[in-house]
Amino acid sequence: MPAVTTDALVVFGIVLLTLVLFVTELLPIDVTAIFIMVLLMILGPDGVVNLTRISTAEGISGFSNPATITVLAMLILSSGISRTGLVQILGRKMAAFAGEDRNRQLLATIGVAGPVSGFINNTPVVAILVPVITDLAHAGKTSPSKLLLPLSYASMFGGMLTLIGTSTNILASDVSARLLGHPFSMFEFTSLGVIVLVAGSLYLMTVGPYLLPERVPVEDDYVQEYAIEEYLTEVVVEPDSPLVGRTVGTAITHVDFDADILQVVRDGDEFIEPLGQLTIRAGDVLRLRADRDTLGRLVERDTLTLTGHPPQTGEELEPESETAQTLVEVVIPRGSFLAGKSLASSTFRQRYDANVLAFRSRGETVRDHMDRRRIRVGDTLLIQAAPDSIDRLADNEDFIVAHEPDEPHYRTEKIPHAVAIMLGVVGFAAVPWASVGEALVAATGVGAFTALGALSLPILVTALAGVVAMVATGVLAPTELYDAVEWDVIFLLAGVIPLGIALEQTGGADILGALVAATGTVLPAVGVLWVFYLATGLITGVISNNASVVLMLPVAVEAAGRIGADPFSFVLAVTFAASTAFLTPVGYQTNLFVYGPGGYKFTDYIRVGAPLQLFLSVVTVAGIVVLWGL
Template identity: 35%
Template sequence: MGLDAWLVLGVIVVAVLLFVTEFFSIDVVALLILCSLVLLGIISPEEGVAGFANPATITVAFMFVLSAALLKTGALQLMTPKLAGLFKSNYLLGMISLVLFVGFTSAFVNNTPVVAVFIPVAVQIAHTSNISPSKLLIPISFASIFGGVCSLIGTSTNIVVSGVAMKNGLPEFGMFEMSPLGLIFLVIGTLYIAFIGIKLLPDRSVAEGFKSSVSFRDFLTEIELKEDGAFTGQRIMDSPIVKELEMDILEVRRNGQKYGLPPGDMVLLSGDVLKVRCNVEKIKGLKDLVKIQSQSAVSIGEEALNNQGMTLVELVITSQSSFEGKTLREIDFRRSYRAVPLAIRHREEVLHEHLHEVPLKAGDVILAEIKTHHLTELKKQETHHESPFLILSEEGVMDFKKKRFLFVLTIIGTIVFLAAFNLVNIMIGAIAGTAILVVSKSITMKEVYQAIEWKVVFLLAGALSLGVAMQKSGLAAIIASSLIDSLGEFGPIAIVSGLYLVTALLTEMMSNNATAALLAPIAIVTAQSLDLSPTPFLMAVTFAASASFMTPVGYQTNTMVYSAGGYKFTDYFKVGWPLSLVFWIVASILIPIIFPF
C-alpha cells in the first residue's frame, strides 16, 4: 500500500474507535474525518465539502421535514386506543399489527421520528394493556428497521448508498427497487418478533429516568359524563374510564348528592360528575379515547375534550404567591392566563371539594391546558419578579388534523409516485414538497430547521468524503482485492454473503450511515474487478447496514428505546443475534436471485 492508503486506513481506524466509544458525537467525528483528509492532502478542500452538496445529503435533510409535517398532523397518535384495545383482546394479533403498522409507516416516513412518536404511544398501550413497555419498544425499533429497507426513502442509509452509486457514475436506486427483498425481510422479521422475539424480551418496568414529572404525577380532576353510550349506562367496573384507563374514581356527584368511593357495580348516568385521581398520561389517554368514540362524550375541568393545538403545563404555586388562599374561580384563572385548569395536586391530601372551589396553597400544582401559541406569553409572565407560579413542565397534546393529514399525505404520495416513475428526481421532489408545505402553512420555516437531524447531515457529509479518499488512495481497491482473494474461489455469491456479514458486524459497532458510506465504494470496486453488476453488492451493503439488532448503539432507533424500555445491553444481543443470523442467510440466498449479477 502507498502512503495515502495507509493514512486513510489510519483515519478509518481512529474514526471507528471514536464511533464505537462515542467519545465524541457522530457529527463531530464526521467533521474530524473531513478535516483530517483535507489537511493530509488526500482530498482537496472542494472534495472535502462536496458531501454537503451531495444529492443524498440534501435528500435526507428534506425527507426529515416531510416526515415531521406528517407527524405534526397527529395521525400516528390516533392509533393508540385502537392498538391498545387490540392488545387487550388478542396479544399476538396486537403485536403483529403494531409491527406491521410501524414497518409500513417507516417505509415512507423516516424511521427515527416514527420511533420518537411511538415511544410514548407504546408506553401508553403497555399501561392500558397491563403489559411491560419492554415487551413493545425493541419490537417497535426493529419494525422501523424492517420497514426502512422497503423503499428508497425509508431510511437515510438507502439514500447514502444510492448517492455513492451516483457519484461513481452508476444509476441511482429506484424508489421501490429494494421492495421485493425488503417486504420479505418485513414478513420474516414480523413473524420472528411475534413467535420468538417476544419470548426473549425482558419483562421489565419502564425506566425511572423516562418517567417525566408531567406524565406520572398523580392529580385530582373532575370528569362530567354527557350523553354517550360508551361512557354511560355501564357499571363503574365496566366503564372504559376504569377498565381501560385505570383511573381511580373517588367520588360521584349526581343530582346534588355525593357518593364517596362508589362501589364498582354502581351504574354511571348522563350528567354524573366523577372525581378521579390520575396522571397526565391517563388524561391524554382519555382524550384519545374520546376522539375515537365521541367528540362530546366527556368534559374535564369544565371543558369539553375537543380542543386543537393544546399543550399541557404544570404550574407550581410559589411561596407568598397571590394565588395562596384563593380559588381558581376567584383569581379568574381561565381568563387571566388563557388556560383551562384540568386538575390540582393539593400536596398529599385527597380533596373532595369542587375543583374550582379548592383554596390554593404554596406548593400546589395546577395541571392546565393552554393554546400552544399562548405558551410563550405564559413563560414571559413566569419571569416576572412577582409571578404567582413557576412552570414545572410542559407537554404537547397532539390532535389529529384530518384535512392537514390528507394534504400532507397527498404531497408525499405525489413525490413518491413521480420519483418511482423517474418523472422527478427524489431530491428535487423533497425540496419542492417542503416548499409547498411551507407556503400552505402546513409547517413553518422554524419547524423545517428543527425537523432536520443536523447530526445525520454532518455525518453523511463527512462519511462521503471518506469514500472519496478511499477510492483516490487506492484503499478501496486493496480491500476489494483481499475480499476477492479470500472468497473468490467460492464464487460471487460467497463474496456478496461475505460483504453482507462484514457490513452487518461493523454496523453493530458504529453508525449505520457511516458503515454504508465506508463499504459502498468497496462493493463497487469489487463488482468492477469481477466485471459483474454492482447492484447485488450494493444491495448487500444497503440491507446489512440497516440490519443492526444485536446492540443498542448500531442503529439510532435502538439507542432511542434503550432507556425508555429499561433495557440492558445484553437484551439486544439475546433478541437480535438469531434475527441477524436469519437475515444473513436469507440475504445470501435471495440477493443474487432478486438482483442478478
C-alpha cells in the first residue's frame, strides 16, 4: 500500500468537496469547476502552499486541452446539423412509420436516437427529438412517459458507438493518451457500442414497457395534467374598479399578488394580441391564475366579481383562432439565461409576452409563488403565449419547446453541405490513409500514393476545419458559433481536468488503485473490472459524467497494473460506465430534458434504470473480455 501523504489527503478533500458541490448544486456546475481549479492553484507551487502540486500552467491547462477544444468544435458541428432540420426530418419519417402502434413508436424512437447519437453529440439530439416524440405520443394516443425516458437512454447507448458520440469519450481518449499513450481511434470501440446498443434496445422494447409508468395522461390537456384547475378563475371588472383604465401589464403588481391575467374577454370576443398594453374597461371578463387567498384579496381590493365559470380545461384557455394564445411546455437546458434565476428577476414575461401557469422542478409541480422560486436546469414550464412568441422560444437555444412549431425555420437547403462536412470530419480522422496508400502502391506500383498518409489528421484538426466549413458554406452564421457552444460543459472540462492531474501527481490515484486492487485477493480480474464499471456508474448518477471519467480513469489504470490486468480494458469499462447514468435524472443532461415533459418522479429512473444498469454491466464487461481480453 502506498504511503498516504499530506498532499494526497488534501486532494482527497478537494475531491470530496467537489462531489458535495455537484450533488447539492449550491453553485452552478461550471462555477464549481472553476472554483476547484482556483483552489488547486492556490494550494499549488505557485500559490500559498504547495499541497496539490498543480502549477498555474497546469491549473489552466484544461482550457487548452485537446479534449476541451474538440468538444467545443463538436458542439458547433452538432448545432449546424440541427439547424438544417435533418434530425427533425428523420423524426417525422419515424412518426409516419410508427403510427399509433406503441411498439413501433418505441422502436422508431430508439432507432433514430441511437444511431444518430453516434455521430452528433447526444445532448442536442435529445433536445431536438423531445418535441418530435411528444407530438408522436399524443398523436398516437400514447403517454409520452412511455417514450421519453427510452429516448434519453437510447441516446446514451448511441453515444458509445464512436469517439465523437459524446464529450465523455473525447475526454476519456485524452486521459487514456496521457496515462497509456493510447488515445481512442474514431471506431475503436464501435463493435462493443453496437452490442450495448442492441442489448439496451432489447431491454427497452421488452422489459421497459412494463416498468415505465404512465405519468402523463394520453389526452393532451395541460390544465388537468398539471392540476391547476383550482388556480384558474374568471372575474368581471366592475365600473368602479380601480383597474379600469389601466393596462393589463400594470393592473396586477406581481410583488403584491401572486396572480396573472391570462385572457381578456370583451363583448364575447377574446383578445388575442399581446395583452400587456391592452387597456382594461368596465365589464371586461378577466381570466386569472391565482390561488384562493390571492383571489379573495384581489376581489376585495379591486372591485371584481366572480363569474362562477372558471376555465377547467386547456381548450377553454386555447380559443379557436389560429393566432390565439396556446399552452405549451418549455424545458430549461443548461446555458439558458433563466437557469439560476427566478421569474421575477428575469425578463422572461416581458421578452416573450408569456404567462407561466405552473412548472415542474425535480418531480415537484409548483403552482403558486412561482416568481420567488429559482429556475433550475431541467425544469419544465407550462406557459401560455401567442404562436409568434412560441416560435421565438423554439428558435432560441435557451429553451426546448416540447411541441414542434407549425412552420419551423430549418435550413433544409444546407443539408447536403452539413452531411458532407460531417463525413469529411469523420473520414479524415478515421480512415487509415497511410495503409490505404501503401495498399495502392503495392497494387499499382505508383509511389505517389504514399502521399495519402498526409490525409490522416487528428480529430481535433478535422473538427475545427469542419467548423470553418460550416460557416463558409452558410450552414451556420458566424454569430451563431458562440450560441452553439454549451459553455458550462467547456468550463466543467477545464475545471476537472487539473483535478485529475492532481490526483495522479500526489499519489492519490495510486492509493485508491491499491485499495480497489485489494479486492483482487477475493475476486478474479474480471470481477475487479465489473466493480469499476458499477462504481463509475454509481458516481456518474450523482455527478457529471465527465468528472467521473477524470476521477476514475487514473484509479482504474493503477488498479489494473497492480493485479496484472490490461489497463486499456479498464479504461474502456470506465468510459462506457460513465455514459450509463440511468439511475437519476441529474447525472446526465438528457435525463433532465425528459424529466418534466415525461412527468417522471425520481424513483422512476431507479425502477427502470437499475435493472438496465446491472444488465449492461454484465454485457459490457463480457464484451470487453471477449473483444480485448484481460
